[in-house]
Amino acid sequence: MLKSELPRKAVYRLSIYQRCLSLLQDNGVERVSSEDLSKAAGVKPAQLRKDLSYCGPLGTRGLGYPVESLRITIEKVLGSHRLQPVILVGAGNLGSALLRYQGFRKEGFEILAAFDQNPGKIKTPIEHTPVYDVVDMPAFITENKVKMAILCVPVANAQDAANQLVQNGIQGILNFTPAVLHVPEGVVVNSVDLALELESLSYYIR
Amino acid sequence: MLKSELPRKAVYRLSIYQRCLSLLQDNGVERVSSEDLSKAAGVKPAQLRKDLSYCGPLGTRGLGYPVESLRITIEKVLGSHRLQPVILVGAGNLGSALLRYQGFRKEGFEILAAFDQNPGKIKTPIEHTPVYDVVDMPAFITENKVKMAILCVPVANAQDAANQLVQNGIQGILNFTPAVLHVPEGVVVNSVDLALELESLSYYIR
DNA sequence: AAGTGTGAAAAGTTTCACAGCG
């Protein structure tokens, strides 16, 4: 049940199971079978059981899984039981939309602050999140022990911004720019490339 | 070199290579080695060569690849040489930001129109893209032979909206909602789950 | 000599099928 044993893709799916379980719990459901939970999560039953087995034996044969305790166990395995502080860099078009997006907080993340180069955007909080000048970023990261950043700057500034983030202790970057980021060993980058997703989609359409 | 032979992930990477090649071409570079191109794309040289080999023998041993013709070949393989029409459903917070996002057009996609339920948003074009009432969506899809849609509605409406899209002939959905969409065989869904990406990122931080 | 193209090995992931437990 060590982290190193969890396959990459299982991490994603466990998050999905967590959501489905919260939903079931809200509806007062106490037990669920791999069949039903897997259907809700959009995977096959065997996949679900295999994924859960990485977290230990959690179900009862013949009966299924207890909803609440399963949710809590997954929370612990993923380490998502504590509220992770995050900063956002680049409060432009997409960045502002992400600040307003409620989905992050709902899943346990708080965007503490945003940073931008454009003085016009600074000091105008977006949806309760303050927007500061990028020169104040290093101090902020250190003071608030921030480990994760959402990167939404123009592509031309992406690598520079990433370097600065890493230099100040950021260990994980959620990259919304189409740039290929080069970061040192130990820093994790998850890239969400919007145009790439559309392009790959279009390939599979006849 | 048939579509069925292209591994899923190679499709993504070929798009990235295309971008890198465009950049090289803009800089007047005429030939590039797998070593250099792979570095720009953030993959290993062997991976690049393997990916390109799915498209046929394209390089010259001892010399590398011709930048322009390689770019054109990949364009043809991916089928991205024509401008794909797309619609966007749900012109809320995230949807509006995506309408303003220039990255799609740059990669050959045009968002013809957006649709929303909220009458307030209707008839106010966002960045030259008209926003219509959802009731006009079926006719629009048919008339403009649209095959792809970007889905940004509230999660509670996601499955309904997807059903409606599919009913009217949409074959590919880029899903920005956290819902698990159930669609018939033959319809492709690419999901971009923002909170999930953050969550998976946080798992890998110590 | 330089650098592609590619079989084959390795690694990672999904699916199967069924033993075994409550």
Add this chain to the structure above:
DNA sequence: CGCTGTGAAACTTTTCACACTT
């Protein structure tokens, strides 16, 4: 009996290493 947990099989993707071409 019903349903989980899991080895083993099947499949996919990545990496290696080197033959081969210009």
